[in-house]
Amino acid sequence: MLDLPLQVAMMMGETIMKIVPITIVLALVFSVLEHYWACNPNMMPWWRKGELVTDICYWFFVPVFARVMRIGLLIVGAAALFNIRDADELIAFYENGHGPLSQMPLWLQAVVYLVAADFMLYWLHRLFHSGGYWKYHAVHHSAVELDWISAARFHPINLFFGTVAVDVVLLMAGISPNVLVWVGPFVTFHSAFVHSNVNWTLGPLGYVFATPVFHRWHHTPLTQGGNTNFAGSFPIWDLMFGTYYMPENELPQVYGRDEATMPPEIIGQMAFPYRR
Numbered sequence: 001m002l003d004l005p006l007q008v009a010m011m012m013g014e015t016i017m018k019i020v021p022i023t024i025v026l027a028l029v030f031s032v033l034e035h036y037w038a039c040n041p042n043m044m045p046w047w048r049k050g051e052l053v054t055d056i057c058y059w060f061f062v063p064v065f066a067r068v069m070r071i072g073l074l075i076v077g078a079a080a081l082f083n084i085r086d087a088d089e090l091i092a093f094y095e096n097g098h099g100p101l102s103q104m105p106l107w108l109q110a111v112v113y114l115v116a117a118d119f120m121l122y123w124l125h126r127l128f129h130s131g132g133y134w135k136y137h138a139v140h141h142s143a144v145e146l147d148w149i150s151a152a153r154f155h156p157i158n159l160f161f162g163t164v165a166v167d168v169v170l171l172m173a174g175i176s177p178n179v180l181v182w183v184g185p186f187v188t189f190h191s192a193f194v195h196s197n198v199n200w201t202l203g204p205l206g207y208v209f210a211t212p213v214f215h216r217w218h219h220t221p222l223t224q225g226g227n228t229n230f231a232g233s234f235p236i237w238d239l240m241f242g243t244y245y246m247p248e249n250e251l252p253q254v255y256g257r258d259e260a261t262m263p264p265e266i267i268g269q270m271a272f273p274y275r276r
Helices: 003-036 052-082 087-095 106-127 131-137 148-152 156-172 178-195 203-207 212-218 236-241 266-275
Strands: none
Touching: 003 052, 003 148, 003 178, 052 087, 052 148, 052 156, 052 266, 106 156, 106 178, 106 236, 131 156, 131 266, 148 178, 178 212
């Protein structure tokens, strides 16, 4: 029984050790980009923002939580759907994927993963903007000083039924876990990129890949652009389903004003949906 807590602790430590160098690189890259190409020049630099400690806590908590939950759900899914309970069989089953999807070249699996995941996340994102789901997603929209390190600000419920669930569905469908090794850095960088205080729209490429201005409009008040631009990576979904919003010759200015009662610290934000 002691092996499981030890393995979880080792997994958490290993994940954090991977996050540290990635964080340092992103901090350097976006410090330069936000200095020369700021979308909102009057906004505090990310290292001086008021809720920096909160965002740093999320930045390290989210990958650890996501990894533990992803592995746990894959184990439960393999047992329930494929009747696999032995540890060695479980590893062999997931190691290189399974079924028709695993027979495709790894690069093609990566493309399928990125497109399918973004499509599912688009609709889940819209779901979290409705009814009782919003109180969980409001945590992500609470950043008034929006920048790259705000990208990880997610309530665990939002994270569990969003990113983690989508990953588990695709891995159980047969996508090789090796794909995550390749697309993981891209997803992390792109998520930080679209939340960064950078005024890039990338011209025509902005219709292909989500940009900082595109996503920063999504973080404006719900009465402005907050109920548009739901796509995480590919704006094609917003163009197809009528939720694309990019005013010409205008940049977003105000963020995080829809939940004025949101606590500034992470513990208060975790409890926020249950205190309404």
